[in-house]
Amino acid sequence: MIMLVGVIAILAVLLLPTSTIIAVGDMSYQKLWLGYMSxxxxxxxxxxxxxNEKQCLSFHLFVIWVLIALGGIEAIWGLRQLYGLAVSNHALYALTGSFYNPGPYSGYLAMVFPICLHEWLNVKNVRERRWMQQGKCYLSIGVILLIVCVLPAGMSRSAWIAATISSAWVYGMHASWGSRIKEIGRKYRGRALAAIITGGIVLLMAGYALFHLKADSASGRLFMWKISGLAIAESPLWGHGSGTFASVYGMAQESYFAAGSYTKTEELVAGSPEYAFNEYLQIAVEYGVPFLILILMLIAFCLWKGITEQKIGICGGVISVLVFAFSSYPMQIPGFAIAIFFLLAACVISRSKISLIFFSLIVALLGTYCLKSNQYDACKEWFRVKMMYNIGAYQAAKEEYEVLYPELKNRGAFLFEYGHCLHKLKVYDSSIRMLKEAIQYSSDPMILNIIGKNYHALGEFEKAEEC
Structure with a gap:
């Protein structure tokens, strides 16, 4: 049971308190706790x-029931927020669960939903249930109902689609849809073709409705994918490097608009995103297409292994994440990413101690990295200094920024604040240098505006105009 405690500890990182740095929108606390919980x-x-192996439960069972329990907690958390009994983590949204945004929150619930569905389908037809099976049935159906109550309120089309596709796959595996469809296709070819055409039309209509539910949001994501594709074309083999997406995206978007072949809709929805809202494109931008193919092959192997060993619920959770990741950013949230990592591991690991040893070594390395590269304390201090910056105490803020710079020099938002602070203090050369560093980690056009103001103050008007 101690191993169960370990799985709970590392997967429950999302539920841990965010302390004061929530206002910075930072998730370094999750990385810190991942290091400890590893x-x-x-x-x-x-x-x-x-x-003794006979005394041990399978690793994948630990992952299944911990995720179901966490999904239930998240759903209850969301319901409390909807009824005003708990505070949201974002001023613009009433529903976020333990996340900062209803999008990833809904994606997490969508990941848990097919896992619950599989467990419920496994025991619902058992006539003489033992107390353990009865408990599984009530817990799984209870969490399903909670998620059904909360998921529509999240207004995440990506999560709705992910939950629908993954749940249909899970139910289809239980109902042996594959063999039934083949049999129907042989007996009723004409009717089957008509059903396929009708189904296709229904899907097109549903897709059209979902697109126009939040048309600007959908157009924005399509535009982000387009610009990300242009960025990939610049360096398809090796990518642009880890953590460079925002900067590379900004440069690609600048070149696209400079060419003048954009539409009014693209002009309207353009922005300075931190993520591609498509994990596959973001991986290709930063690490190259071959690396993306390698990752997809590894995921395909895990799914094949899981389906072979009849771990249908876990595979359903993975499929849900794969669909959701097509239009969101689950891997950018440490607590969500580790849940995905454990799901993939659960596809491969069952009672094999060798595979579990290998997996535990990976977790140990990951935990060591999280602890060594963690910036939690620096971010907490940054939050305190940010208050000085906001009230205009620039000299005091500058002195604190100098101390924090060695630890936070890879954060675009911090570098922008530091550079802007120097601009306000009329230290223009230093401000230009700091803001040029910020460009490497951010696509915020305001950085160039402040650099331009610095050049203008120095009398370098051509450079100011260019910026």
């Missing part, structure tokens, strides 16, 4: 290795 998980694995 130690708990490794200790649990060590106990597992010393136990």
């Amino acid at each position: 130690v708990v998980f490794i200790i649990g694995c060590l106990f597992y290795f010393n136990m």
Whole structure:
């Protein structure tokens, strides 16, 4: 059971308190806790290795029931926010769960939904249930109902589609739809063709309705994917480097608009996003197309292994994430990313100690990296200094920024604040240098505006005009 505690500890990172740095919109606290909780998980694995295999539950069962329990907690959290009994983590949205945004929150619930559905389908037709099976049935159907109550309120079309596709796949696997469809196709070819055409029309109409539900949002994502594709074309093999998406996107978007072949809709929806809202494109931008293919092959292997071993619920969760990741950014949230990582591992690991040892080593390396590269304390201090910056105490803020710079020099928002602070203090050369560093990590056009103001103050009018 100690291993179960380890799985709970590392997957429950999303539920941990965010402290004061929530106002910065930072998630370094999740990385810090992932580092700590990885130690708990490794200790649990060590106990597992010393136990008799017959006394041990399978690793994938731990992952399934921990995620179902966490999904239930998140759904209740969301319901409390909707009824005004809990505070949202974002001023613009009433519903966020433990996340900052209803999009990823809805995606997390969509990931848990097919897992719950599979467990419920497994036990619902058992006539003489033991107390354990009865508990599984009530828990899984309870969480399903909670998610059904909350998911529509999140207004995330990506999550709705992900939950629908993954749940249909799970139910289809239980109902043996594959063999039934083949049999119907052989007996009623004409009717089957008509049904396919009708189904296609219904899907097109549903897609049209979903697009126009939030048309500007959908157009914005299509435009982001278009610009991301242009960025990939610049360096398709090796990518542009880790953490460079925002900067590369900004440059590609600038070139696109400079060419003058844009539409009014694209002009309206253009922005300075941190993410591509498509994990596949973001991976290709930063690491190259070959790396993306390698990742997809690894995921395909995990799915094949999971389906082979009849881990239908877990595979359904993975399919949900794969669909959701097509138009969102689940891998950019540490707590969500680790849940996906554990789902993929659960597809491969069952009672094999060798595979679990290999997985625990990966978790140990990941935890070590999270602890060594963590910026939580620096971000907390940044939040305090940000208040000085906001009230115009620029000299005091500048002194604090100088101390924080070595730890936060890879954060575009921090570098912009530091550079803008220097601009306000009329230290123009230093401000230009700092803001040029910010360009490497951000696509915010305001950076160039401030650089232009610096050049204008220095009398370099041509450079100011260019910026």
